[in-house]
Amino acid sequence: LTVLVVDDDPAMCATLRGFLEREDVTVIARFGGNDALEALEREHVDAVVVDKEMPEMNGLEVVARARRRWPELPIVVITAFGGPSAQAAARARGATAYLEKPFRVTELLGVLRDLTAR
Amino acid sequence: MGLRTRVLLIVGLPAAVLLAGHGLLRLDQERSQLEAEDQRHVELTAKALQIAAENALRDGGIPAARRLLLDLLARHEGIDRVRMFGGDLRPVILSSNADIDPRVPERVVRSVIDTGASYAFYDRVGGQLVYYYVVPLHDGDGSVTGSLELLRVASRLDRRLGEAFTDVVVRLGLLLAALTVLITLVLQRHVIRPIAALVAGLQRLGRGETDTRLPVTRRDQLGVAAAAFNDTAKQLGTARAALIAESARALELERQVQRAARLAVAGKLASGLAHEVGTPLNIISGHAEMALKEVPAGTPLSKDLEVIIAQIDRIKGIINSLLDTVRPQAPVPCPCDIESVVHAVLPLFRHVARARGVTLSSTIATGLPKVICDVSQLQQVVINLITNALDATPGRGRVVIEATPQAASRGPGVCITVTDTGHGIPAETLPHVFEPFFTTKPRGEGTGLGLAISRDIVVAQGGDIRIRSEEGRGTTVVIWLPEAAGDSESRAAA
Numbered sequence: 001l002t003v004l005v006v007d008d009d010p011a012m013c014a015t016l017r018g019f020l021e022r023e024d025v026t027v028i029a030r031f032g033g034n035d036a037l038e039a040l041e042r043e044h045v046d047a048v049v050v051d052k053e054m055p056e057m058n059g060l061e062v063v064a065r066a067r068r069r070w071p072e073l074p075i076v077v078i079t080a081f082g083g084p085s086a087q088a089a090a091r092a093r094g095a096t097a098y099l100e101k102p103f104r105v106t107e108l109l110g111v112l113r114d115l116t117a118r
Numbered sequence: 119m120g121l122r123t124r125v126l127l128i129v130g131l132p133a134a135v136l137l138a139g140h141g142l143l144r145l146d147q148e149r150s151q152l153e154a155e156d157q158r159h160v161e162l163t164a165k166a167l168q169i170a171a172e173n174a175l176r177d178g179g180i181p182a183a184r185r186l187l188l189d190l191l192a193r194h195e196g197i198d199r200v201r202m203f204g205g206d207l208r209p210v211i212l213s214s215n216a217d218i219d220p221r222v223p224e225r226v227v228r229s230v231i232d233t234g235a236s237y238a239f240y241d242r243v244g245g246q247l248v249y250y251y252v253v254p255l256h257d258g259d260g261s262v263t264g265s266l267e268l269l270r271v272a273s274r275l276d277r278r279l280g281e282a283f284t285d286v287v288v289r290l291g292l293l294l295a296a297l298t299v300l301i302t303l304v305l306q307r308h309v310i311r312p313i314a315a316l317v318a319g320l321q322r323l324g325r326g327e328t329d330t331r332l333p334v335t336r337r338d339q340l341g342v343a344a345a346a347f348n349d350t351a352k353q354l355g356t357a358r359a360a361l362i363a364e365s366a367r368a369l370e371l372e373r374q375v376q377r378a379a380r381l382a383v384a385g386k387l388a389s390g391l392a393h394e395v396g397t398p399l400n401i402i403s404g405h406a407e408m409a410l411k412e413v414p415a416g417t418p419l420s421k422d423l424e425v426i427i428a429q430i431d432r433i434k435g436i437i438n439s440l441l442d443t444v445r446p447q448a449p450v451p452c453p454c455d456i457e458s459v460v461h462a463v464l465p466l467f468r469h470v471a472r473a474r475g476v477t478l479s480s481t482i483a484t485g486l487p488k489v490i491c492d493v494s495q496l497q498q499v500v501i502n503l504i505t506n507a508l509d510a511t512p513g514r515g516r517v518v519i520e521a522t523p524q525a526a527s528r529g530p531g532v533c534i535t536v537t538d539t540g541h542g543i544p545a546e547t548l549p550h551v552f553e554p555f556f557t558t559k560p561r562g563e564g565t566g567l568g569l570a571i572s573r574d575i576v577v578a579q580g581g582d583i584r585i586r587s588e589e590g591r592g593t594t595v596v597i598w599l600p601e602a603a604g605d606s607e608s609r610a611a612a
Contacts, residue, residue: 009401015401018405051397080394080400081389081392081393081396100396102434104407106407
C-alpha cells in the first residue's frame, strides 16, 4: 500500500510517515501541491492524504486537479477544526474522506485500508 | 411691567384724563352758573333798593333812606355793603357787614350819575374778589341825583366752588377705583387666568408631559389658543412616540450588528487559533499512538500514553464546543435589496459623522437588481466599510456610498462603492489590508478583521472586493456581488 502524504508542516508529515511505515504502508511525503501532483504523475500511489490549508497551493485545488485526472483515486482531506463547511467544500471538490485534526492516526489507517480495499 | 399694570395704565390714564377734563368743565359751568346767580341776586336786590331808596328820599330825606337801607340790608343776605353817593361822590349813607376797602370807585360812580345807566364790575380788593353793582338814584322829576353802590364779596363763591371741586374729585376717585376693580376682575378672569393656564401647560409640555391638555371652554382667541395648544401637544406626543420607537429600533439594530461583529471577530480569532493548534496536537497524539504500539499493554508507560491521547481528545472537544459557540450561524443567502440594507445601516453612523464633521451620503441607483447574500452579513460588510471610511476621514471630509448595476465577466451584478476623502493608504501597506489582524488603527481601536471578514463574506457569495487608494486623497472600496438569479426577468415582467 503506497500513500502520498501532502502537508506543508514537515513535523506532521514525519508523524504520519513514522506511524504508517510501521504499519507496512509505503509513504511518499510532499510539502506542497505542485510537488504532490508531480509525484502522482510519476509514482504509483494507492491513496492520497492532503492537508486543506497550504500556502503555495490550496489542498482543495490539489484535490480538484487530482480528481479530474484520476477519478477513482481515494483522497483523504485533513484539516484543523474545519467545521461542516470545510467538510462540504472538500466533498464538493471530490474528496473521498475528510478528517479533522487532531485525529487518531489509527483512525486514518483504518480509513485508508477501507478505501483501498474496495 | 405686568399685563394688569399695563392695561390699567392704558385704560385708566385716558379715562382719568377724560374724567378730570369733564370735572373741570363741570366746575367751570358751575362757576359761571354761580356767578350768574350771584349777579342776578345783586341786580334784583339793587332794583328793589333803588326804588325803595328813591321813595324814602322823596318822602323822608336821608334819615329815612338810611333806616330803610339798614333794615333792608339786614334782611337781604348776600349783600356785604351798601353805600349811597350824592352828586359830590361822597358816601352819604353807609351800611356794611364786612371790613372792606373803603375807597370809592369814583370813575364808575361819576359815570352812573352822568349817564343814568347801571354799572356792574368785578374788582380784586385786598386779596378778595369783589362784585360791584352801581345803580342811579332819581328824584321826583326823573333826573339823577345820586347813586347806590351794592357790593358783594365774590370770594364766598370760591368756597362753594371748592365744595363742588371736592365733590368732583371724590366722584372721580370713586369712578377710577371702580374702573380699576372692574378691569382687574375682568382681566383676571378672562385673560390672566387663561394665560397662566396656557403658560403652565407649555411648561409641562416643555418637561415632556405630552399628555397635557387644556380645557377648551371659551370661544374667544384664548379658547382658540387652548385648542391649538392641545393640537400641538397631541402632535408632539405622536412625534415623540414615533421618535422613541424609531430610536429604539435603531438601537436594537445597532446592538444586533455589534453583537454580530463581536461574534464574527471572536469566531475569526477562535478558528484562527484552532487552525494553528490542530496540527501540533495531531503530532503529539500521533506520536503517543505510535509509542503506545511499542510498549506492552498494562504497563505504567502505556497508561501514561493513553492519558496523553485522551487529553488530546479532551482538548479537541473543548475547542470544538468553543467553535460551535462562536462560529457564525450558517449564512442564509437570499435576494437582498441593497437600498434597504444601506438605509438600515446609515442612521447608525449619522451621529458619529456629525460629531466628526464628516458628510455622510448615499446614492443608490433606481431599479437596482437584488443580489444574493445573507442580509445580516451584507449589513456587516457595509458597516465595516463605513466604519473604516469614517475612521480615515478628518473633519469637513466626505464619505459616499454608491450602488449601481454592473455586469462583470461572471454575469450581471451590482457594484457597491464606499469612497472617502480621508488620508488614504500607503502603497506599501495596500497589499496587506485584507490580511486578518492587519490594522493601522491605534492599538485597541481596530481588530484588523473588518476587511478580512468582509472579503470572506463577499467571496463566499461569488463576488469580489477591491480597494483603491491614494495617499492624502482618499480610499475607495468596490464590492461586486452577483445579481439574484431571475431578478432582472422578474423586474422586467413586473
